[in-house]
Amino acid sequence: MSEFLHYLTAPYLWQGLLITLQLTAIGFVGGLLGGVLLAAMLLSRFRPLAIVARIWTTLYRGTPLILQLVFVFTVLPHAGVVLSPLLAGGVALALNEASFFAEIIRSAVREVDPGQKAAGRALGLTPAALMRRIIAPQALRASIPALGNEAVATMKNSALASIIAVPELTLRTQQLASATFDYFSIYFATAVMYLVLTGALTGVQMLIERWATPGEPGKASFWSRPWRKPLPLAGSEPVATQDDDAEDPVPTPAAAKAGGPTSATGAPLSRTQADPPPRRFGDAVIEARDLHKSYGTTPVLRGVDLDVRQGEVVALLGPSGSGKSTLLRTLNHLEGLNGGSVLIDGEPIGYDLRGAELSERTIARQRVSSGVGMVFQQFNLFTHLTVRENVAGPLRWVHGVGKAEADTRADELLAMVGLSDRADARPRQLSGGQQQRVGIARALAGNPRVLLLDEPTSALDPERVAEVLAVIRRLATESGLTMVIATHQLRFAREVADRVAFLRDGVIVEQGPAAQIFDAPEQPATRRFMRSMAVAEV
Numbered sequence: 001m002s003e004f005l006h007y008l009t010a011p012y013l014w015q016g017l018l019i020t021l022q023l024t025a026i027g028f029v030g031g032l033l034g035g036v037l038l039a040a041m042l043l044s045r046f047r048p049l050a051i052v053a054r055i056w057t058t059l060y061r062g063t064p065l066i067l068q069l070v071f072v073f074t075v076l077p078h079a080g081v082v083l084s085p086l087l088a089g090g091v092a093l094a095l096n097e098a099s100f101f102a103e104i105i106r107s108a109v110r111e112v113d114p115g116q117k118a119a120g121r122a123l124g125l126t127p128a129a130l131m132r133r134i135i136a137p138q139a140l141r142a143s144i145p146a147l148g149n150e151a152v153a154t155m156k157n158s159a160l161a162s163i164i165a166v167p168e169l170t171l172r173t174q175q176l177a178s179a180t181f182d183y184f185s186i187y188f189a190t191a192v193m194y195l196v197l198t199g200a201l202t203g204v205q206m207l208i209e210r211w212a213t214p215g216e217p218g219k220a221s222f223w224s225r226p227w228r229k230p231l232p233l234a235g236s237e238p239v240a241t242q243d244d245d246a247e248d249p250v251p252t253p254a255a256a257k258a259g260g261p262t263s264a265t266g267a268p269l270s271r272t273q274a275d276p277p278p279r280r281f282g283d284a285v286i287e288a289r290d291l292h293k294s295y296g297t298t299p300v301l302r303g304v305d306l307d308v309r310q311g312e313v314v315a316l317l318g319p320s321g322s323g324k325s326t327l328l329r330t331l332n333h334l335e336g337l338n339g340g341s342v343l344i345d346g347e348p349i350g351y352d353l354r355g356a357e358l359s360e361r362t363i364a365r366q367r368v369s370s371g372v373g374m375v376f377q378q379f380n381l382f383t384h385l386t387v388r389e390n391v392a393g394p395l396r397w398v399h400g401v402g403k404a405e406a407d408t409r410a411d412e413l414l415a416m417v418g419l420s421d422r423a424d425a426r427p428r429q430l431s432g433g434q435q436q437r438v439g440i441a442r443a444l445a446g447n448p449r450v451l452l453l454d455e456p457t458s459a460l461d462p463e464r465v466a467e468v469l470a471v472i473r474r475l476a477t478e479s480g481l482t483m484v485i486a487t488h489q490l491r492f493a494r495e496v497a498d499r500v501a502f503l504r505d506g507v508i509v510e511q512g513p514a515a516q517i518f519d520a521p522e523q524p525a526t527r528r529f530m531r532s533m534a535v536a537e538v
């Protein structure tokens, strides 16, 4: 025991430990930076970059680290790069770890909910803003356990640097044991040192995980650090609270009544209905012409024509799979087209005048200037942000509104949908109905001219449907907002829609005033659908 304690405190081994820590730090930090770069290349749409990154990761993951160490140490000097053993060991470790980090980061980025990515795009976030504000924070959080594992692996792998004479802990252990023949005590002391270090790394990982997990009761949260929270503003307190189970929780959307939400100062956030862009095609805000869309070889839209006029509420009805959601998603170019065109206020969206698809960055700007907001079936709230941040964030990142003003605006909108008291909650702490009301508030924040609602109540429990329909009903009847609603709620559609378009197999088989389509549909398919849905709704 005394030998063990003697070696455990031996300066010779502690110096080795210090070098092990240095190697680990170089390997981890360098590996992380390289991993981010490689992951970006792997995810790039520019195929040559992705191919280079794939070859690199295959080479580095497919060959032993010990060979890579020798390679860096002995081959680089021939290219005029002479590194000390410590630096060569650190660089070799970093190069090796980079390919593992790249795969961790790549898969974490891919795992971020595609619905949230679609919501970010629909809100007008550019690809860079989407990555920075929505994808990276969530991917980073999801990567923490795997990154922690890699930190431990880097430390253990650093022992292999002894092969190029880096005097780290393992090499010194071997040297000391060979000189004293006291193998057991020395190796035991070294094992304890490694265990303490790797245990400390695991502890740090767990702390970071706790810190970065938002909304866990009793846990400090990276995303809700006190110093990140907005200061309370005079008059910015939510003005109404609402019972979760209330049937009709919506105060009057006064801002929307006045032509859509405006900023806290009363100034337009991006554009206003009082100052519309010049229209070239009469009163139509949306003009969809001969839309064709296929997934693979399966046609989903087969020549859809749809005009929506300013202030009109159009209900898209049709059997499941008829293409309602797809049609809505083509209207703001969340889905590209195989044929046809969409004009918003006379301007094509997604394509230039020659029909070439524009860059995502340009399309993001088009989405903002065209003023098309969207509400999703699955809500698609940003799960790493609070309710208020979900509404205020896009205002800041897309419309350039200051934080205080954006928060005030968010609070106004949350009051409007009856969720003042949940502004600091995380989306997963809300019921489905509440989440959808936040989704509506978020879509209204940018002062849209047109609101697309993609089956806004389909994912809700029956008892939550009424609260969301109440919000939409108020918007439809009081705000003057142009709306296109895909829905299976016939009674609701009949109540709010000015016009109904009935889709079947990717074609609008009948469209006209709501009363006519509901009371006297001309097409047998429409009649059959209305009959079957009426039975289902009884």
Ligand SMILES: Nc1ncnc2c1ncn2[C@@H]1O[C@H](COP(=O)(O)OP(=O)(O)OP(=O)(O)O)[C@@H](O)[C@H]1O
Residues within 6 Å of the ligand: 295, 300, 318, 319, 320, 321, 322, 323, 324, 325, 326, 327, 455, 486
């Ligand atoms: N990303 C996709 N990849 C492949 N097929 C898809 C995709 N999205 C939709 N589809 C298919 O396109 C067809 C139309 O889907 P869509 O969601 O537009 O219909 P819908 O009328 O909205 O249906 P529902 O009322 O059930 O939501 C369906 O057959 C669906 O399986």
